[in-house]
Amino acid sequence: MKHILSALVMNQPGVLSHISGMLGSRAFNIESLAVGATDNPEFSRMTFVVNGDARVLDQVRKQLEKIVTVVRVLDFQGKDFVERDLMLIKISTEGGKRSEIHGLVDIFRGSIVDVSPDHVMVEIAGKENKIDAFVDIIRPFGILEMVRTGRIAMLRDHVLMADLSSPQESIEEAHTKKTVRKKTTA
Amino acid sequence: MATASNKKTKQETINGAEILTEALVQQGVDLVFAYPGGASMPLHQALRKYRDQIRTILPRHEQGGGFAAQGIARATGEVGVCFATSGPGATNLVTALADAKLDSIPIVAITGQVPQHVIGTDAFQETPMVEISRSITKHHYMITDINDVARIVKEAFFVAKTGRPGPVLIDFPKDVQIAQLDKKPDYDPDMNLPGYHPEQRQVAREQIAQIVAAVKRSKRPVLYVGGGCVLSDSSEELLKFAELTKIPVTTTAMGIGAFPGTHPQSLDMLGMHGTVYANNAINEADLLIALGVRFDDRVTGKLDEFAKHGKIIHVDIDHSEIHKNKEAHLPVVADVKHVLESINEMITPDDVPDIKDWLKQISEWKKKHPLSYKDTGDEIIQQYAIDELYRQTVKQDPYVAVGVGQHQMWSAQFFKFQKPRHWFSSSGLGTMGFGLPTAMGVQAALPDALVIDIEGDGSFQMNIQELATLFCENLPVKVLLLNNQHLGMVVQWEDRFMSGKRAHTYLGPVDHPEALGDGDGSMPAESYPDFTKIAQGYGLEAAQVRKKSEYPKAIKKMLASKKPYVLDVICSYQEHVLPMIPSGGTYRDIITE
Numbered sequence: 001m002k003h004i005l006s007a008l009v010m011n012q013p014g015v016l017s018h019i020s021g022m023l024g025s026r027a028f029n030i031e032s033l034a035v036g037a038t039d040n041p042e043f044s045r046m047t048f049v050v051n052g053d054a055r056v057l058d059q060v061r062k063q064l065e066k067i068v069t070v071v072r073v074l075d076f077q078g079k080d081f082v083e084r085d086l087m088l089i090k091i092s093t094e095g096g097k098r099s100e101i102h103g104l105v106d107i108f109r110g111s112i113v114d115v116s117p118d119h120v121m122v123e124i125a126g127k128e129n130k131i132d133a134f135v136d137i138i139r140p141f142g143i144l145e146m147v148r149t150g151r152i153a154m155l156r157d158h159v160l161m162a163d164l165s166s167p168q169e170s171i172e173e174a175h176t177k178k179t180v181r182k183k184t185t186a
Numbered sequence: 187m188a189t190a191s192n193k194k195t196k197q198e199t200i201n202g203a204e205i206l207t208e209a210l211v212q213q214g215v216d217l218v219f220a221y222p223g224g225a226s227m228p229l230h231q232a233l234r235k236y237r238d239q240i241r242t243i244l245p246r247h248e249q250g251g252g253f254a255a256q257g258i259a260r261a262t263g264e265v266g267v268c269f270a271t272s273g274p275g276a277t278n279l280v281t282a283l284a285d286a287k288l289d290s291i292p293i294v295a296i297t298g299q300v301p302q303h304v305i306g307t308d309a310f311q312e313t314p315m316v317e318i319s320r321s322i323t324k325h326h327y328m329i330t331d332i333n334d335v336a337r338i339v340k341e342a343f344f345v346a347k348t349g350r351p352g353p354v355l356i357d358f359p360k361d362v363q364i365a366q367l368d369k370k371p372d373y374d375p376d377m378n379l380p381g382y383h384p385e386q387r388q389v390a391r392e393q394i395a396q397i398v399a400a401v402k403r404s405k406r407p408v409l410y411v412g413g414g415c416v417l418s419d420s421s422e423e424l425l426k427f428a429e430l431t432k433i434p435v436t437t438t439a440m441g442i443g444a445f446p447g448t449h450p451q452s453l454d455m456l457g458m459h460g461t462v463y464a465n466n467a468i469n470e471a472d473l474l475i476a477l478g479v480r481f482d483d484r485v486t487g488k489l490d491e492f493a494k495h496g497k498i499i500h501v502d503i504d505h506s507e508i509h510k511n512k513e514a515h516l517p518v519v520a521d522v523k524h525v526l527e528s529i530n531e532m533i534t535p536d537d538v539p540d541i542k543d544w545l546k547q548i549s550e551w552k553k554k555h556p557l558s559y560k561d562t563g564d565e566i567i568q569q570y571a572i573d574e575l576y577r578q579t580v581k582q583d584p585y586v587a588v589g590v591g592q593h594q595m596w597s598a599q600f601f602k603f604q605k606p607r608h609w610f611s612s613s614g615l616g617t618m619g620f621g622l623p624t625a626m627g628v629q630a631a632l633p634d635a636l637v638i639d640i641e642g643d644g645s646f647q648m649n650i651q652e653l654a655t656l657f658c659e660n661l662p663v664k665v666l667l668l669n670n671q672h673l674g675m676v677v678q679w680e681d682r683f684m685s686g687k688r689a690h691t692y693l694g695p696v697d698h699p700e701a702l703g704d705g706d707g708s709m710p711a712e713s714y715p716d717f718t719k720i721a722q723g724y725g726l727e728a729a730q731v732r733k734k735s736e737y738p739k740a741i742k743k744m745l746a747s748k749k750p751y752v753l754d755v756i757c758s759y760q761e762h763v764l765p766m767i768p769s770g771g772t773y774r775d776i777i778t779e
Binding site for chain 2: 009010014017018021022025042055058059062063065066067068069070071072162
């Protein structure tokens with residue numbers, strides 16, 4: 001079973017290495033791990049997709065929390081959250097299939113971010129199954145190259161804050177971000 | 187980084203190494219073990235300068251220094267401190283750090299590091315110490331700015347000793363050691379630990395009530411007590427609770443001393459080499475009260491079968507221990523001491539369960555399967571040797587460190603400890619060579635105490651160089667060397683599970699028939715090496731004894747000495763540590779002869 005864990009960590013050298021080392025040495029099965037900056041330069045945010053039963057998940061969470069540079073860990077299990085993967089994919093346009101590909105990209109609400117004589121690069125964001133579906137449908141055209149980010153996720157109604165004393169579990173201010181659809185273009 | 191400004195008239199400056207040393211003084215440190223090298227010389231210059239406040243002892247190997255720091259911490263509960271230089275000096279500390287992590291011992295290790303501008307260039311004596319120590323420390327630092335020195339020392343001590351204690355590493359590049367600060371450092375700065383919250387969680391009254399109710403309902407309760415009781419200094423509360431309820435108490439290797447070893451309710455140690463009565467009691471218990479323990483495989487054997495008839499109350503300060511190996515029915519994340527205090531406050535005589543039948547059953551087991559050893563005429567066996575040492579020293583309240591192997595388990599079985607922090611054993615990592623340097627640290631911290639190191643000849647040789655430290659620093663540790671010329675515990679496993687085929691377990695010259703197990707089994711006429719000569723070479727007093735009739739006198743003579751002393755006791759190697767539950771087995775698989 002897949003679970004999503006989200007962690008605020010101190011933005012210091014070695015934190016990622018520490019965490020991945022701990023996960024590896026305790027033989028936890030991590031499907032994806034995404035790291036990035038937050039609005040506060042002191043902290044980074046990590047999103048983990050963990051494979052395993054409730055007991056494994058419980059241990060992963062507790063072992064993460066034990067690392068001194070890990071500030072907060074939240075388990076998204078049973079909570080209302082938005083999750084996204086982002087993919088860049090280079091698709092062959094040989095045989096005059098460019099407009100057909102364009103049509104599919106529109107259906108999946110992706111966008112073409114680069115065009116070459118014999119291929120296009122497409123950016124597509126969404127839930128994992130949507131991206132998987134796009135990959136399946138586009139495969140016959142010829143995938144030249146693809147790259148995916150790990151999962152990122154955010155709770156709809158709560159804010160994950162560094163300060164334990166703040167009632168972060170009940171803060172309702174973040175509810176406005178109902179849709180996080182990006183409209184990036186090249 | 188500050189540079190000295192000579193604009194103004196002579197300004198007082200202080201370098202990074204001195205700030206660190208002053209910060210140690212501020213933390214109450216008055217004793218460290220430190221081995222110098224190129225990248226830590228400024229630290230040693232600072233330690234020299236502070237020699238009136240801090241006694242710096244030079245061990246003969248960094249690993250010895252690391253274990254000596256553990257000795258300080260294990261005996262006093264304060265943070266033990268050791269220093270090493272970069273590269274090989276630092277990597278020599280690795281085993282002591284890993285050992286401290288597994289046994290939850292608060293030490294701070296400070297390692298020199300090459301200057302920052304050459305870090306990452308494979309410089310001379312450069313190792314990435316922070317990388318190496320990540321998974322074997324509780325936390326780790328590299329100091330990159332002289333302004334951070336005091337804060338990092340403060341944080342390191344705080345992290346090491348609070349919550350579940352553990353080792354902390356501070357890697358200190360040489361350029362920061364010699365950097366100058368031209369203002370007075372703040373030795374009590376704010377800490378920056380947003381992800382570390384060791385503050386005591388309040389134990390819910392409801393949980394205490396549940397524990398009391400479970401105790402009241404129980405018919406066959408057992409207390410299973412570990413290192414957490416020692417670390418939290420909760421022996422008094424434990425004794426009060428146990429005596430009120432009459433619940434029998436068994437301890438892990440780390441828990442020895444948390445409950446008086448000669449108390450009628452004591453079941454002694456449980457687990458692989460635990461007593462029959464302790465293991466039987468665990469199996470038949472309807473309520474297991476697990477305090478500051480981690481359900482280690484050497485305790486539980488086959489997990490599914492361990493305490494399977496009973497409810498489990500598991501109290502631990504580290505929430506990752508709860509349900510890690512064994513599901514608890516009533517988990518409590520808290521300091522054992524607070525929980526016991528709360529229970530003792532709440533419990534009334536009405537809540538005391540009627541367990542007469544249970545205690546009768548246990549005393550039958552005790553009578554039927556006591557810890558014992560056979561009479562071997564004039565030959566000395568280890569169990570007897572330890573038993574006699576115990577009899578002769580019990581009144582002096584001795585501190586006892588051990589190596590790892592048979593002699594360790596026999597000491598755990600036959601030496602009875604009345605108080606916590608008197609028994610020192612590498613219990614989680616099982617590090618041979620632990621005994622001598624740990625005893626050295628204990629003796630340095632407690633100069634007037636009787637400190638004994640019980641060794642095997644295998645373990646002893648893993649840190650034998652520290653005999654020099656004992657002599658040069660006037661640390662009168664008494665070494666009882668149980669010399670059977672073999673790696674006894676491995677020999678025992680060879681005998682039990684590998685048809686007695688010796689494979690590199692004989693410690694004498696390889697052309698001896700014993701090397702392949704083809705000897706006649708008699709004790710060697712001449713043992714190898716000549717430990718008395720070695721000890722004397724280091725300046726110690728030493729003697730060898732082979733006959734039981736001469737042994738008590740030999741002990742008496744050792745104890746009368748004011749100097750460090752090695753008593754080389756020639757023992758047979760055929761003795762097995764019993765009882766024994768084979769690895770992964772259950773109480774039913776227990777071997778008693």
